[in-house]
Amino acid sequence: MFRTALRNVLAHKARLLMTVLAVMLGVAFVSGTLVFTDTLGNAFRNQSAKSYDDVAVSIETYAGDDEKNPGLDAATLEKIRGLDGVASVTGRITGFAGVADPDGKLIGNGWSNTGANFAPGKDGEDASYVFTDGSGPAKNGSVALDKDTASKGEYRVGDPVRVATNGPVKEYTLSGIFTTEDGAVNAGGSLVLFDTATAQQLYLKPGVFQNATVSAEAGVSDRKLLDEITPLLPKDATAQTGKALADRQAKDIESGLTSLNTMLLAFAGIALFVGVFLIANTFTMLIAQRTRELALMRAIGATRRQVKRSVLLEAGVVGTLASVIGFLLGLGLATGLRSAMGLMGGKIPAGPLIVSPTAVGSAFAVGILITVLAAWLPARRAAKIAPVAAMSSVHATASVKSLVVRNSIGGVITLLGSAGIVGGAASGGTSGRQLIAAGAFFALIGVIILIPLLSRPVIALVRPALKKVFGVSGKLASQNAVRNPRRTGATASALAIGLTLVTGISVLGVTLGQAIDKMTTDNIKADYMVSMASGDSLDESALRALSKADGVTALSPQQAAWFEVDGEYHSASAVTPGDVEQVFSLTVESGSLASLKDGQVAVGSKTAKENGWKTGDTLPVKFDDEKKGELKVGAVYKENEFLSPFVIPKELADEHSASTRPEIREIWIKADGGASKANEQAVVDALGDNPAMSVMDRQDIRDMFGGFINTALNIMYGLLAMALLIAVLGVVNTLAMSVFERQQEIGMLRAIGLDRGRVKRMVRLEAVVISVFGAVIGVGLGVFLGWAIGRTLSADIPGYALVIPWDRLGVFLLLAALVGVLASLWPARSAAKLNMLTAIKTE
Numbered sequence: 001m002f003r004t005a006l007r008n009v010l011a012h013k014a015r016l017l018m019t020v021l022a023v024m025l026g027v028a029f030v031s032g033t034l035v036f037t038d039t040l041g042n043a044f045r046n047q048s049a050k051s052y053d054d055v056a057v058s059i060e061t062y063a064g065d066d067e068k069n070p071g072l073d074a075a076t077l078e079k080i081r082g083l084d085g086v087a088s089v090t091g092r093i094t095g096f097a098g099v100a101d102p103d104g105k106l107i108g109n110g111w112s113n114t115g116a117n118f119a120p121g122k123d124g125e126d127a128s129y130v131f132t133d134g135s136g137p138a139k140n141g142s143v144a145l146d147k148d149t150a151s152k153g154e155y156r157v158g159d160p161v162r163v164a165t166n167g168p169v170k171e172y173t174l175s176g177i178f179t180t181e182d183g184a185v186n187a188g189g190s191l192v193l194f195d196t197a198t199a200q201q202l203y204l205k206p207g208v209f210q211n212a213t214v215s216a217e218a219g220v221s222d223r224k225l226l227d228e229i230t231p232l233l234p235k236d237a238t239a240q241t242g243k244a245l246a247d248r249q250a251k252d253i254e255s256g257l258t259s260l261n262t263m264l265l266a267f268a269g270i271a272l273f274v275g276v277f278l279i280a281n282t283f284t285m286l287i288a289q290r291t292r293e294l295a296l297m298r299a300i301g302a303t304r305r306q307v308k309r310s311v312l313l314e315a316g317v318v319g320t321l322a323s324v325i326g327f328l329l330g331l332g333l334a335t336g337l338r339s340a341m342g343l344m345g346g347k348i349p350a351g352p353l354i355v356s357p358t359a360v361g362s363a364f365a366v367g368i369l370i371t372v373l374a375a376w377l378p379a380r381r382a383a384k385i386a387p388v389a390a391m392s393s394v395h396a397t398a399s400v401k402s403l404v405v406r407n408s409i410g411g412v413i414t415l416l417g418s419a420g421i422v423g424g425a426a427s428g429g430t431s432g433r434q435l436i437a438a439g440a441f442f443a444l445i446g447v448i449i450l451i452p453l454l455s456r457p458v459i460a461l462v463r464p465a466l467k468k469v470f471g472v473s474g475k476l477a478s479q480n481a482v483r484n485p486r487r488t489g490a491t492a493s494a495l496a497i498g499l500t501l502v503t504g505i506s507v508l509g510v511t512l513g514q515a516i517d518k519m520t521t522d523n524i525k526a527d528y529m530v531s532m533a534s535g536d537s538l539d540e541s542a543l544r545a546l547s548k549a550d551g552v553t554a555l556s557p558q559q560a561a562w563f564e565v566d567g568e569y570h571s572a573s574a575v576t577p578g579d580v581e582q583v584f585s586l587t588v589e590s591g592s593l594a595s596l597k598d599g600q601v602a603v604g605s606k607t608a609k610e611n612g613w614k615t616g617d618t619l620p621v622k623f624d625d626e627k628k629g630e631l632k633v634g635a636v637y638k639e640n641e642f643l644s645p646f647v648i649p650k651e652l653a654d655e656h657s658a659s660t661r662p663e664i665r666e667i668w669i670k671a672d673g674g675a676s677k678a679n680e681q682a683v684v685d686a687l688g689d690n691p692a693m694s695v696m697d698r699q700d701i702r703d704m705f706g707g708f709i710n711t712a713l714n715i716m717y718g719l720l721a722m723a724l725l726i727a728v729l730g731v732v733n734t735l736a737m738s739v740f741e742r743q744q745e746i747g748m749l750r751a752i753g754l755d756r757g758r759v760k761r762m763v764r765l766e767a768v769v770i771s772v773f774g775a776v777i778g779v780g781l782g783v784f785l786g787w788a789i790g791r792t793l794s795a796d797i798p799g800y801a802l803v804i805p806w807d808r809l810g811v812f813l814l815l816a817a818l819v820g821v822l823a824s825l826w827p828a829r830s831a832a833k834l835n836m837l838t839a840i841k842t843e
Contacts, residue, residue, distance in 0.1 A: 019282045019733070020322045022275035022726045023367050027326025029268035029722055031363035032333030035355055037261045039334060043351035045250045047181050054127060055242030056216035057226050062236055063210040070234060072209040079232050080212070085220035090126075091209030093117045093199040096534045097192040098164045098692035099149055106164075106691040107152050110533035112189025113692070114182075115165060117199035118144060129193065133157050134176030137195045144176040149190035163192055164692035165202050166532065166661075167539040213242075267719040270501065272370050274494045274723045278730035279374035281490040283311065287382045299387035311379035312372055319371030320364070327363045331355070410449030417443025421784065425791040432792040440785055444500060447781060448493045451774075452485035455492065458773055470765060473758045476749075477765035481773070491734040492774030494727035495819075499775050499812055502720055503782025504789070509713040510805040511790050516705045518799045521698070523640045526554075526583035526668040527675040528683055529696045538664040542687060546667060549686035551679045554582035554670035558643065560663040561653040563631075564622040565611075572601070572646035574653030574662070583668035587638040591615035595634025596649045602635040607645035623656035641798060727774075728819050735767055735827035746831055756832040763828035768820035775816030779809050 052058070063071025072091060081089045097115025098106045106113070118136035120126050126136060129144075134157035137143050143161060145153070155161055159174045178193070185191050200206050216225055222241040230239050240248075287294065294307055302310075335353065420439020424432040459482050466474030481488055530546065532538055538557075547555055559574035577596035580586070586593060589605055596602065603613055613619070617633045631648075639645070654662060671679040675697040687693050696704065746759060754762075787802055794800040 019279050019318055019371070020325070022278045022729050023272075023319055023322035023371055024326040024329060025722055025726055026268060026272035026275050026370065027323050027363050027367040028329035028333055029271055030265065030366050031327045031330030031359055032337070033261060033264040033268060033330075034359035034362060035331060035334035035353065036337045037257045037264075038354040038356050038359060039338065039351065041253055041257045042354045044253045046351060049246045049250070050181060052242035052246040054215050055213045055245070056220070056222045057214040057229055057239055058242055058245045059212040059214070059229070059233065059237055059239045061210055061234070061238075063204055063208060070208070070236070071204060072212055072234070072237065074207045076232060076234070077209065077212060080214060080229055083225065083228050085217050085225055087215045087217045088121055090119045090121070090213050090215075091117075091196070092119065092211040092213065093196070093203050093209055094211075095199075095203035096165060096532070096536045096692070097190075097194075097202075098533065099145065099153055099155075099190055099192060100162050100164075100691035101153050104689060104691055106533055107149050108189040110692075111535055112184040113534060114184045114189060115163075115192045115194060115199065115202065117196040118193040119196060128182075129178040129180050131176045131178045134174070136178075137172075137175045137193055137198075139195055140198045141172055142175040142195070143172040144178055144193040145174060146182070146185050146191045147177055147179050148185065149192075150174070150177045162691070164690045166536055167202075167541050168545075169688045169690045169692075264719070267722070270497070270720065271722040271726055272366065274497050274726045274730075276370060276374040277490045277494045278726060278733055279315070279371055280378060281487060281730065282733055283315065283375045283378035284381070284487070284490075287311065287378050287385075294382055294385045295387050298385065304383040307385070308379045308383040311382050312375060315372045315375035315379070316368060319368035322371065323364045323367030326367055327360065330363060406449060407453045410446050410453070412446075413442050414446030414450060417441070417446055418784075421788045425788040428792045428795055433789060436785070436788050436792065439788075443781065443784075444497065447496070447777060448489070451489035451493055451496070451777065454777070455485050455488045455773060456482050458776065459769055462769065466765060466769070470761060471758075472754065473761040474765055476762045477769060480762070480766045481769040487734060488770055488773070491730050491770050492777065494730040495724070495771060495774030495816060496778035496781070498720055498724040498727050499778025499816070500782045500785065502717065502724075503779045503809065503812065504785035505713060505716045505720075505782075506805055506808050507783055507786025507803075508789055509709050510808070511786070511800070511803045512793070512797065513706050513709045514803050515797045515800045516709070517702050519641050519797070520702050520705060522799065523585050523642050524583070524668075524698060524701065525585055525670065527671045527679065527697060528669040529701055530667040530669065530683065530687070531665065531694050531696075533692050533694050537661070538667060538693070540662060540664070542693065543664065543667055545686045545688070546669065546683065550682045551672045552669055552683075553672050554579040556580045556583050556668050557650060557662075557664045558666045558668065559650060559653055560644075560665055561646075561648060561657070562624050563646075563656070565619050570607070570646055571644040572648045572653070573644040574648050574650045575643075577649050579670075580647065582670045584640055584642060586640055589636045589638060591633070591635030593635050593637070593647075595632075596647070598634065599649060599652060600632045600634030601652075602637050602647040603633055604639040604643075604645040605636055606639055608633070608636045624658045625656045626658075627656060629656075639798075728823055731767055731771055731820060731823035732826065734770070735763060735824055736830065743834060746834055750834070760828040760832045763831050764821055764824040767824035767827075768817050771816045771820035771823070772813060775813050779812055783809075 059072065061071045074091075077089050077091055080086060094114055094116045096113060098108065098110070098113045101107050118126055118129070120136060124135075129136070131144070132147060134144070143163060145155060145161065150156075153161070155174050155177075157174055157176060161172050161174050162169050163172055180191060182191055194202065197206065200208060204210065214225060214229065216222060222243065226239055226241055233239060297307060297310075298304075331353065417439045421436050421443060422439075424435030424437075424439060426432070427435060459478055463475070463478040466478050468474075470477070530538065530542065537560075543555070543557055546552060556576040556579040557574065561572040561574045562569060563572065564570070575596070577593070580596070581593050586602075588602075591602070593602060601619075608614065613633055613636075615633055615636055619631045619633065620628070621631050622628050637647070650662075669683060671683075673679065680695060680697065683695050687695070750756075750759065783804060790800065790802055
């Protein structure tokens with residue numbers, strides 16, 4: 001039976017081509033994902049281990065510019081340095097530092113732009129950095145840059161470099177260029193080295209360090225040093241061995257990559273699920289076309305089990321071949337993804353391509369199992385072919401059984417799934433979304449079962465239009481599309497699954513985008529928002545500089561503050577009284593915002609209602625500096641998503657801050673005459689043309705929030721493209737095999753006057769009808785899912801309202817029709833080229 005199965009695969013290799021392609025693409029997705037994440041993880045783990053090769057003990061603190069977290073002072077480091085077995089102690093300071101390129105734009109992505117201290121040992125070298133040109137900064141006024149940043153900025157040793165920290169831009173002289181294994185640089189950021197005294201002045205205070213690394217003398221145990229160092233440290237400090245730190249970072253890397261792995265494999269699973277329909281359809285049609293062959297095998301003694309085994313062996317051979325090709329393609333995909341990350345600015349440490357046994361085993365297991373499982377039902381049908389069928393026509397199709405049982409089961413599953421979706425939408429929250437996910441799975445399965453039933457009435461709706469526009473070709477196409485409902489349903493299901501997900505994501509994305517856009521326009525009056533590109537706090541000097549800028553009519557920071565009321569922590573926004581209402585849209589429900597000038601506070605209506613507060617109440621508070629006092633509620637306002645539940649005057653926040661540097665998240669500006677190039681330039685000039693500070697007008701703010709959603713949508717579309725491609729292959733496969741199956745019929749049509757052009761048109765229209773039918777089902781179910789998931793989020797998003805993107809849905813349907821046309825090119829050409837006399841004689 002194995003030889004028979006092998007011969008059948010070779011005899012029908014052309015008809016099995018699409019199956020091989022579908023499995024190959026799915027396996028490539030799986031193997032490429034596993035190899036890519038394994039390679040990435042191995043490279044970063046090796047880099048992490050290398051970074052801590054010479055570190056016996058690592059000490060970390062949460063040092064800031066307040067008294068709560070004092071950091072490591074020089075005296076503490078001296079005590080550690082005096083312990084037996086300690087070879088060296090290096091104090092470290094880090095913070096944000098950005099460098100401008102030749103056009104004045106920030107080099108790097110903001111969050112990974114860092115500054116640190118150069119800490120040379122007795123030999124004048126810092127082991128963390130290898131200088132390729134010049135040397136480390138030895139005094140105030142000089143800096144060193146990593147090699148990539150220097151290259152992007154076209155800097156050479158001796159050049160002036162404008163460096164931005166949280167304060168004003170300062171100019172330094174470039175003393176050296178270095179290479180490093182620093183993670184921020186490898187993430188596409190930049191690293192600026194200052195001398196230690198300058199770094200302390202910029203980020204902490206003189207004589208204080210955030211972290212320290214300790215190296216041991218030969219033969220000294222890391223654990224012994226750790227035990228001796230720990231009692232010498234301040235309360236906020238933690239210490240661990242270098243190996244423990246490297247292991248922790250390795251676990252963090254693995255955890256991050258696991259999330260990426262899971263997401264990519266989920267989309268690979270969707271692609272393979274779609275491929276199941278193509279594989280099952282292929283073997284179903286092959287078995288229908290080989291009825292006489294299989295019956296003859298039964299007649300000469302083959303048992304049902306042998307026939308079934310023969311078909312499954314064919315599927316196994318196809319799955320193995322596709323898995324081999326797919327795995328090799330996956331290796332290429334992993335290499336390509338690694339190169340693509342480099343082109344996008346991310347640096348991956350050097351290392352080999354990691355092909356683990358898990359990746360190999362998973363790829364082959366997935367490819368072979370999916371193919372064999374998809375062929376199981378067709379194999380079962382093949383085993384039921386009676387020997388007497390050998391007397392029938394070679395192309396006699398299997399008899400159409402009653403669809404009553406199938407449709408009843410499909411209807412029940414669809415209703416259960418739909419009930420779950422509606423119930424989840426009504427419940428809301430995380431539990432509601434989980435219920436929707438389960439309901440969506442069952443609803444999708446139910447609709448797939450029902451698609452053969454739905455095909456006849458839905459396609460019947462367009463039959464008159466096809467006949468009227470395209471004549472006999474249109475009539476024949478619509479009839480052919482429903483001739484075998486199961487086959488049409490399986491082909492349409494593949495497209496329906498892909499478009500259900502694409503449509504659901506689109507509806508949800510567009511709805512959320514419009515809600516966020518509305519939130520932005522409804523809550524902001526300001527013409528500009530200034531913030532740090534790194535997400536860090538702005539320096540107080542920026543506020544002072546902007547207050548002197550030309551054209552600024554109102555100016556308010558959004559400064560973070562905290563205090564306790566009756567033992568419960570509350571966040572607050574410190575603002576400029578009198579200006580805050582000019583930069584934010586604030587609806588006052590009671591009291592007046594003018595009370596902020598008298599040292600009173602405003603409270604959001606939800607917070608006030610939850611705590612039973614009202615205008616005029618006096619609240620006992622404990623401030624951030626541990627001092628106690630009372631605050632009077634001067635106004636209650638409707639919540640603004642850009643402000644905290646409490647709004648307080650800036651002077652009050654500064655008076656009770658535990659930090660010497662206020663945490664100013666943004667500065668909001670109202671300009672005379674509104675947003676204009678002149679006003680924007682005045683703001684930029686006032687900030688000293690600082691590359692690390694972002695100046696956004698209202699449209700930029702809307703684009704920033706909307707950009708996150710658009711980026712996420714584009715990523716989802718890209719990942720679902722594989723599933724849609726496999727669905728297209730399914731349409732090609734169905735039509736090609738259908739043309740082969742109907743050779744005699746097509747020959748007869750040619751003989752009675754249907755020319756080649758109309759034969760081609762018939763096949764194309766059939767493909768378009770099947771594709772659009774699947775798309776309509778997918779779009780309908782996708783809108784339903786998008787609505788349901790959106791309902792679970794509506795309570796957390798003010799102004800939420802369902803938006804159906806009719807333009808995108810129209811594009812999806814047009815693309816489905818185009819897919820049908822493209823998929824039919826080869827089958828239509830094959831049908832038109834058939835010799836009518838040869839075709840008529842075909843059995």
